[in-house]
Amino acid sequence: MLIYILLLSIQVPANIVCLIIASYSVASGGRAGIPAGVYLLLAALYWAAVAALGIRCIVRSFHAFARQDSDACFKGMLTLKYGLIPFFLINFISITFLFLTAFVASRGTILFAFPVIVGLIAFGSLCTWLAMLPGAFYGVQTIRMACRMGRIGPKAALLHGILQFIFLLDVLDAVYLSLVTFRAARPVSLAVFGLYPAGFACGILFLLQIA
Numbered sequence: 001m002l003i004y005i006l007l008l009s010i011q012v013p014a015n016i017v018c019l020i021i022a023s024y025s026v027a028s029g030g031r032a033g034i035p036a037g038v039y040l041l042l043a044a045l046y047w048a049a050v051a052a053l054g055i056r057c058i059v060r061s062f063h064a065f066a067r068q069d070s071d072a073c074f075k076g077m078l079t080l081k082y083g084l085i086p087f088f089l090i091n092f093i094s095i096t097f098l099f100l101t102a103f104v105a106s107r108g109t110i111l112f113a114f115p116v117i118v119g120l121i122a123f124g125s126l127c128t129w130l131a132m133l134p135g136a137f138y139g140v141q142t143i144r145m146a147c148r149m150g151r152i153g154p155k156a157a158l159l160h161g162i163l164q165f166i167f168l169l170d171v172l173d174a175v176y177l178s179l180v181t182f183r184a185a186r187p188v189s190l191a192v193f194g195l196y197p198a199g200f201a202c203g204i205l206f207l208l209q210i211a
Contacts (some may be wrong), residue, residue, distance in 0.1 A: 001060075001076065001134075004053040005083040007046070008131055012094045014046075050131075055133035070149065073141040074178075078185055080135030080153040081174040082192055092127060095121075132170065139164035139174060142182075151181050172196070 018039060056175075057080065064072035124174040140161050147157040163173040171192065 001057055001079055002083070004050065004134065005059060005080070007050050007053065008084060009090065010088045011046075011087070012090045016094070050164045054131070058137045060135070061141045063139045064138075064143055068145070068195065069150075070142070070145040073138060073145050074182055074184065076138035077135060077142045077174055078178060078188070080132075080138055081171050082188060084135060085171065085195070087131070088128065091124075095124060129165075129167070132165075132167075134136065135174075136164040136170060139170065139177070142177060146177070146181050201206070 057076070061073065061076060064076065142159045143152070143157050143164070146152045147154065153162070160173055160177065163169045175189045175193045178185050178194075
């Protein structure tokens with residue numbers, strides 16, 4: 001589980017390093033850098049490892065529920081939901097930075113490639129959503145355990161289950177389950193909850209700066 005989080009968290013920094021090396025290679029006439037074939041091979045191995053670890057996490061979540069191990073389900077949900085926050089933040093900030101850089105460098109003409117941009121954003125969003133599935137399934141198992149323990153009803157369980165697969169709301173739902181349903185891991189859950197108003201305030205300030 002921790003290796004899965006680590007691999008996803010280094011994705012963007014690793015690609016930035018590869019981009020810098022490739023740029024240096026072009027500037028130096030191709031005498032340095034990473035060959036495209038090697039990069040594609042490393043990328044394929046990386047995503048294969050991420051997929052394998054993600055599937056393993058999902059399978060283990062079902063095993064934890066089958067054992068009626070509520071502690072494993074709950075801790076697995078929090079570990080993946082909270083542990084991947086840096087990954088999602090790095091992804092969002094990096095994509096925003098690259099788009100703004102391209103916009104400034106092209107003097108706005110990049111907007112004419114709007115269909116391509118939308119396609120790339122959609123693809124990136126899909127990959128990011130797939131990355132959150134292991135945590136979502138641990139969340140589902142936690143909700144099933146809470147329902148079996150009588151802490152929530154079937155209708156509430158259904159709502160929580162849906163929220164586990166929705167960006168941003170999934171982490172808030174994990175915070176709610178932690179603070180209200182299970183009443184555990186309160187310090188870290190409160191800290192994570194505090195990120196939302198802080199992030200909203202930063203977003204408003206950023207928009208005011210570029211307006």
